[in-house]
Amino acid sequence: MIDRKRWLLPINQNPTPFELAMMLLSLISVIVVLMLTFAKLDGETRRLLFFIDTSICVIFISYFFINLFRAEDKRDYFRHHWIDLVASIPAIEALRLARFFQILRVIRLIRMTRSILIPLMRQRQETTLASLLVAMVTILTLASVMILLVESGDPNANIHTAENAIWWALVTISTVGYGDYYPVTTIGHFIGGLVIVCGVSFFGVISGYMASIFIAPDSKQRQEAQSQQMRDELEMVLQRMEKNQETLLSEIATLKQQLNEKNK
Numbered sequence: 237m238i239d240r241k242r243w244l245l246p247i248n249q250n251p252t253p254f255e256l257a258m259m260l261l262s263l264i265s266v267i268v269v270l271m272l273t274f275a276k277l278d279g280e281t282r283r284l285l286f287f288i289d290t291s292i293c294v295i296f297i298s299y300f301f302i303n304l305f306r307a308e309d310k311r312d313y314f315r316h317h318w319i320d321l322v323a324s325i326p327a328i329e330a331l332r333l334a335r336f337f338q339i340l341r342v343i344r345l346i347r348m349t350r351s352i353l354i355p356l357m358r359q360r361q362e363t364t365l366a367s368l369l370v371a372m373v374t375i376l377t378l379a380s381v382m383i384l385l386v387e388s389g390d391p392n393a394n395i396h397t398a399e400n401a402i403w404w405a406l407v408t409i410s411t412v413g414y415g416d417y418y419p420v421t422t423i424g425h426f427i428g429g430l431v432i433v434c435g436v437s438f439f440g441v442i443s444g445y446m447a448s449i450f451i452a453p454d455s456k457q458r459q460e461a462q463s464q465q466m467r468d469e470l471e472m473v474l475q476r477m478e479k480n481q482e483t484l485l486s487e488i489a490t491l492k493q494q495l496n497e498k499n500k
Contacts, residue, residue, distance in 0.1 A: 284384055
């Protein structure tokens, strides 16, 4: 039974923000794979979804090898996470569906965790970075797919290929606005407005995150300082107890001596 569940996370281990981020990206990737497999799409939309899924695969593979490099027991890590590497291989639909296991693994972990917000709040910087990664992939995916579907049917449109859609989404979310590619339909303008608002919010969060790195003290340093303060206070209490004990023993010895003198 244990061998069959090696791909599952340990029950007593809280999910990290990046594990949750990878779960959400797996969900997006599975949706993309299902669309590529069952939906009737034109050639450019299919190419766009393929580019998006390949980019997500690059994130998965990078995350796998980073954790493998940081793991103390690399053989044990590979034995428990080999399916993540298999599911990260692009261009093979059968292997991409293995990402269902990653989703089920983290969902099982969430169900066995009483509170998932407390661990996330304790790791605010990592949570923020993971949230930015998921938000960026989600916004780029939705924006590029929707703008290509909307604009490709208009004869006056200049967004016709997957590359045009991705470039437009990147430029729009960054609020740079080169103007070489732009929507011409009303729905396209509405989508562009939403992407601009999301981009402003997105980079506002990045600015706040960078400020927190340089201004706010690191959480580990705070924990070490709090631990050191608690140790110092405990040591002071122990020293007071020792002094009180010595004083009490000396008073007891004095009383014994006085009683002995009276008995004599």
